[in-house]
Amino acid sequence: MRFRRSARTLGSIKTIGSIKTIGSIKTIGSLKNIAPLKIIAGCSIALSTAVLPFTAMANDYPSQDIRLIIPYGAGGPTDVIFRQIAREAEKELGVSIVPVNMSGAGATLGSRHVKDAEPDGYTILGGHDNIALSRIAGMVDYSYDAFEPVARVTQTFNMPTTYPDHPFQDASEIPQYIEDHPGEVKFSMIPTSTDHFFWMQMFDAMGIDTSDVKLISYPDTTEQMSALMAKEIDFTITNAACCSSFYEDGTFRPLGVAHSERLNGSALEDIKTFHEMGVDMESATSRGIFAPKGTPQERIDILADAFEAALENEKLRTNLINELGSEPSFLAGQAYRDFLSENEANLTRVAEGIEF
DSSP: OHHHHHHHHHHHGGGTTOHHHHHHHGGGOOGGGHHHHHHHHHHHHHHHHHHHHHHHHHHHSSOSOEEEEESSOTTSHHHHHHHHHHHHHHHHHTSOEEEEEOOOTTTHHHHHHHHTSOSSSSEEEEEOTHHHHHHHTTSOSOOGGGEEEEEEEEEEEOEEEEOTTSSOSSGGGHHHHHHHSTTTOEEEEOTTSHHHHHHHHHHHHHTOOGGGSEEEEOSSHHHHHHHHHTTSSSBEEEOHHHHHHHHHHTSOEEOOBSSSSOOOSTTTTTSOBTTTTTOOOOOEEEEEEEEETTOOHHHHHHHHHHHHHHTTOHHHHHHHHHTTOEEEEEEEHHHHHHHHHHHHHHHHHHHTTOOO
16 A cells, blocks of 8 residues: 555654664763753654654554445445445455445435545545536535545446337437327436436437426336336336346346447347447446545545555456446546546536426
């Protein structure tokens, strides 16, 4: 770890001014030397005192379990992805990372809890774009800048999805279907969520007038999936993190992936990209780790190192890519802060066409 290495180096400084060495100077016996002796001894004690707390802080973190707040229910894609990565990251830290599901209030219950937590590195957030979306929608008065960004870990590319016997095969046919059935076609979404913004981006990219469609609101992903199974709606947004098994057994039919490249995995590799269909649009849910504002940078670095090492595990990478349709995509430091700024700016532009 970067911080641990620097701490060990600082710790070695304490040997410079050992009391034993200074004590031996007293054998000189000259009163003239007593004043310099006191100065030297004082400097040595001051140096040791100054270094000890800093070294202890470095060597002691982490000294207890870390709570990872996931602002969504258990079993959803965000929960599954963060739990898998945390299991590897805790091996690097030497303490457990304990996932805590804290859903509610449009995922702001969990984010607010972390925002207001003690900035000591023992409470962190597993979040995504919804942090910025909640502020843009006026649900909260804070965004990414209320936290210390630790690291981006994955990007999961989204897919418009329908039931298996819907009358067309891919997303490129959606505009014509809407034209043939104006005001009848139903799209599900969770208000102010990533899928709400996805539809607005897609409608804009495909030249679809929002007055010609029906946006049906649901409280969570599970209810949207149930509604699609019951054919109460025409389309919902899914991704491989939640629905690979449903694609494979034919329960759902993905209509394209909002990405420039096809995904890996037996249930995913045959899904066309939006670019193949001539739709100039990409959409990914970018998941990352955040700490309370004011968390010491040394602790941020230790956490970032652990999550970076976790994503180098080949078994985890393979599972993320092939089973969960999520690309390991590590970013930390200034690069991650720049990404978050650009992400929020893009979402703000999309929000201009949404009435909250």
